[in-house]
Amino acid sequence: xxxxxxxLRWAMxxxxxxxxxxxxxAFLIPLGLVVQHTARDRAFxxxxxxxxxxxxxLAITTDQEAISRALASTDAGAQDRLAxxxxxxxxxxxxxxxxxxxxxxxxxxxxxxxxTAGGYALLQPFAVDNGRTxxxxxxxxxxxxxxxxxxxxxxxxxxxxxxxxxxxAVADRMGTRIIRSARxxxxxxxxxxxxxxxxxxxxxxxxxxxxxxxxxEAAYAFxxxxxxxxxxxxxxxxxxxxxxxxLRTPLTVLxxxxxxxxxxxAADATRHAVAQLEREVDQIIRTARRHPVDxxxxxxxxxxxxxxxxxxAFWSALAEDExxxxxxxxDEDAAPVPVQRGDLAAAVDALLGNVFxxxxxxxxxxxxxxxxxxxxxxxxxxAGPGFADPAPAIRRGAGHGGEGSTGLGLDIVRKLAxxxxxxxxxxxxxxxxxxxxxxxxxxxxxxxxxxxxRRRPGRLIRxx
Numbered sequence: 001x002x003x004x005x006x007x008l009r010w011a012m013x014x015x016x017x018x019x020x021x022x023x024x025x026a027f028l029i030p031l032g033l034v035v036q037h038t039a040r041d042r043a044f045x046x047x048x049x050x051x052x053x054x055x056x057x058l059a060i061t062t063d064q065e066a067i068s069r070a071l072a073s074t075d076a077g078a079q080d081r082l083a084x085x086x087x088x089x090x091x092x093x094x095x096x097x098x099x100x101x102x103x104x105x106x107x108x109x110x111x112x113x114x115x116t117a118g119g120y121a122l123l124q125p126f127a128v129d130n131g132r133t134x135x136x137x138x139x140x141x142x143x144x145x146x147x148x149x150x151x152x153x154x155x156x157x158x159x160x161x162x163x164x165x166x167x168x169a170v171a172d173r174m175g176t177r178i179i180r181s182a183r184x185x186x187x188x189x190x191x192x193x194x195x196x197x198x199x200x201x202x203x204x205x206x207x208x209x210x211x212x213x214x215x216x217e218a219a220y221a222f223x224x225x226x227x228x229x230x231x232x233x234x235x236x237x238x239x240x241x242x243x244x245x246x247l248r249t250p251l252t253v254l255x256x257x258x259x260x261x262x263x264x265x266a267a268d269a270t271r272h273a274v275a276q277l278e279r280e281v282d283q284i285i286r287t288a289r290r291h292p293v294d295x296x297x298x299x300x301x302x303x304x305x306x307x308x309x310x311x312x313a314f315w316s317a318l319a320e321d322e323x324x325x326x327x328x329x330x331d332e333d334a335a336p337v338p339v340q341r342g343d344l345a346a347a348v349d350a351l352l353g354n355v356f357x358x359x360x361x362x363x364x365x366x367x368x369x370x371x372x373x374x375x376x377x378x379x380x381x382x383a384g385p386g387f388a389d390p391a392p393a394i395r396r397g398a399g400h401g402g403e404g405s406t407g408l409g410l411d412i413v414r415k416l417a418x419x420x421x422x423x424x425x426x427x428x429x430x431x432x433x434x435x436x437x438x439x440x441x442x443x444x445x446x447x448x449x450x451x452x453x454r455r456r457p458g459r460l461i462r463x464x
Contacts, residue, residue, distance in 0.1 A: 381429030
C-alpha cells in the first residue's frame, strides 16, 4: 500500500513536470526568438541612424577632408565602422565591401545589407551634387546582432525552471493531501480488520481538509460499513445469547434426570457432562452479551498433555460402558501450546466425539501425542470403517452425513490448528486400520504456562 501511494504521488509530480515543461516551451521558445529578432532589428536601426547622421554633410560637400571630419564626429566613425563611397570611386574611411552589387541597371544605388567577414555592412545611398549618389557604409558586427540575447535566454530559462519547480511543489502538496487521506483510510481499514470496531475515518474538519471528493465518498462509505458491521455483530451476539438461553430449559431437565440416576461411574460422568454443558452455555451467553471492546485480554498457553489427559479421562467412562478399548500414548512430559485451554479441550472433544458418533459400539480408539521442537501433534485414530472421502469431511457444514452431524466439529479443529500456523490431516490409522485425524499445532510462538500447569503431569491408566 505504501508503495502504491508513493507511486501515485510520483505520478502526479511527473504529470505536473510534463505539463509545465510543455507550456513553458510553447511560450518561452517563441519569446526567445522574438528577443533575438528584436536585437537584430535594434542593431540595424542603430546603423541606419549612424548613416543618416552623414546625410547633411554629404548634401553640403563631397570634400574628402570634410567627410573625414564628419566621420570622426560619429560613434561608428570613432569605432572605425563607418565609410563613405564618394561618386567617381574614392572612399573615405575603412570600407569592407564594394557597393557595386547594389547599383541598379539605371546606375542608381539602392539601400541594402551585405554579408562580410565578422558581420554585416549596411549600405545607405545619399544624393549629392549634380544628381550623383554617395553610398554610406556602416559595419554591424555579429556581436551587436546578438547583444543581450544570451542574457534573455538565461532569464527565460530561469523563469521556466521556476515554473517547473512551482508546479512540482503544488503537485507534491496536492499529492500529499491525497496520500494522507488515502493512508488514513487504509489505516482505518486495517484497524477495523484487526477487530477495532470503533475506528472511523474523519470526513469533516482539519484532518479531512484538502481531500478529493472521491476519497470523501470512500470515507463516508467506510464509516457506513463500519456502523453496519457493529450493528450486525450486535444482532449476532443477541441472537447467540437468545439461542443459548433457550437451552436452559432442556438442560434443567437433563440435570434433574442425571441427579436421579443414583450412584456409579456412568451416572457421575453424566452429571459431570451436564454440569460442563451448563457452564459452556453460561459462558456463551456471557460472551455474547459482552461488547467486544470490553472483552478481557485473552491469555494464550496451556499444557496439551494435561488437557488431552483430562478429556480422555472424561470419555473413558463412556468407552467402558460401550466396551471400547482405548489407549493414550505420549503423555509423559509437558507440551506447551499457544492456544487457550478451553479451545484445545473443545477440539479434543470434537475428535473423540466423532469416534463415538461415527463408529460402532466396541470399536477401539487411540490418542497419540508427539512433541517436537516447533510443533505438537495430536493423533486420534480408530478401528472403524475410515473415511470414504476425506476432502468433504473437513469442510465446514459438510459433516460425515450421519444423523446428528452438524459438520462443525472438524472445522473447529481446523481453525484451532491453522490459527497457530499448523494444519489438520485426515487419513488411515496404521495401528488400528480405521480413520485417523492428525492435528499439528505450531509452537514456535513462545508460550508462558500458568503457574498451576508448570508441574510435571501424572500418567493416565490406559484401558486395553
